[in-house]
Amino acid sequence: MSLIELTAAQLRDGLAAGRFSAQEITQSLLERIERVDRSVGAFLRMSPDAALAQAAASDQRRAAGRCLSPLDGIPVALKDVLCTAGEPTTCSSRMLANFVPPYDATVVRKLREAGLVLLGKTNLDEFAMGNSTENAALGTTRNPWDARRVPGGSSGGSAAAVAARMVPWAIGTDTGGSIRQPAAFCGTVGLKPTYGRVSRFGVVAFASSLDQVGPLARTAADAALLLEVIAGPDPQDATSAPVAVEPYSRTVAEPLESLTLGVVREQFGAGLDAEVGAAVERAIGTFQALGGTIREVTLPHSGYGVATYYLIASCEASSNLARYDGAHFGYRTDEAAMGRAVADQQRQQGADAADDDGDSGLLRMYRQTRAEAFGPEVKRRIMLGTYALSAGYYEAYYLKALQVRRLIRQDFDAVFGQVDLLIGPTTPTAAYCAGEKLDDPLAMYQGDLYTATANLAGIAGLSLPCGFTRSGLPIGVQLLAPAFHESRLLRAAHHYQQRTDWHTRTPELS
């Protein structure tokens, strides 16, 4: 079997047995990327020489009996929203096209300390805002199963890279579904851990109360291995949870307890594609065959999830993205050109036409810098958030959304008193065509219908492959667990994958 087909767990065992070297693994993946990434576009940046050097160092450590961890020498890809010291971190935005962070994100540091080889940075919707990776300013990513379709987003590059066998696993971030939704569209496993399970230090902020880092992989067992490396409290992130990390890689393979799975009635209503619904029903049947008990439950406020999510996420984004001021780091407009444009305008309109609202060179620089460097979706969300936080609207929108957020959380608290996990579709449809929803933000936002509520409540969620449409597109089933029950979530997914082979299929790419 070719090295690119091996899971991370198989690579770990092969390295330990001396069947191949870390350099051979990295070399195989680099060749695969060279061959297929022209048509997929998963990676924004590769550093083959640096990756091979890391692999060589890993081989030396292993030869000397000084492996940093059992995963020493296994490559990983990073969504380009995680800071890497001395290497560009762009968020696929013109704003950060030349930004070179002075430090590593905690997750990146942990990966390095475990000896993983950092293969490259993957594409995303600009600042992780989107669910198609079409809002990316610095690259175009296609679905490996059908180049006319989107890979999902915002972690679209990470999902596509894993699905196309360019890397065994990758890191993504999930604010409203940005790990689980592209995992479903590309046919991979994607885990959004509980809020606070993984440090956000060095992860470029989108919506701080919702953002969470997590793994994308081909198997739940691999996701468990990677989560074990990156999880844990971090003094650099005061919102990281002081909760001990479980040995997920061990608990994932333990016998499956008799679980009660809740099926959310609201998730099988209008808007759900029939083929997706049928595949998820079959997955529910498989879980019954695995000894699970199915109980129908209700999340009465889930229909308000998308509206609540877009208000809260946009408000937090408008505040977080205020840091891009053209002064400290990132893009800055050409002020000489800007000055000439302003002078021209004033000549045309007469001197009195100058904006009198605190007009100054500094303010004009801010506004022009941000106008030139942010893409349309980022601007839309900054505008929505600024509006919803502005005087006179704060109570009606932001505060209201926070109250509904509590109702959504209480819905989950109530159901998790009755069931161990929730099961349902990850997305309303399989991957859609590029361009299809780009001019209709509200239609795009509906793609987060089943995923965003988990971020609002802070609970853990996972998507795993459960079938294909007749046209050959992957379908994802979502499992949700109470906070800090990743172990149960991963174990259920692992046992499902022992019974099914959806995750072993590979897209045909030339």
Added chain:
Amino acid sequence: MSLTRADVEKVSLLARLALTPDELDALTVQLGEIIRYVQQLGELDTRDVQPLSHAMDLTNVFADDTLLPSLDREQALANAPKRDAECYRVPAMLGDESSR
């Protein structure tokens, strides 16, 4: 409550975004649609519901009061679009029409 072009223009100033006339037109329509959509939250009676701003119940997370390494000046300034020796360089805040 509907959104006017003047509202959008005012918000663009608060958001520190310069918008072209075309962007103003498009955003007036799009934000208007989004605002109408999110107004569905008004259907819910939330009079006695405490807002939930954060999913975790943590309060007052303290760090040890110890000195740790931090970025030195060169590192902090390394990404500055414009600098002047030890400072970030920005356009004049008051009075001066030229943006330097």
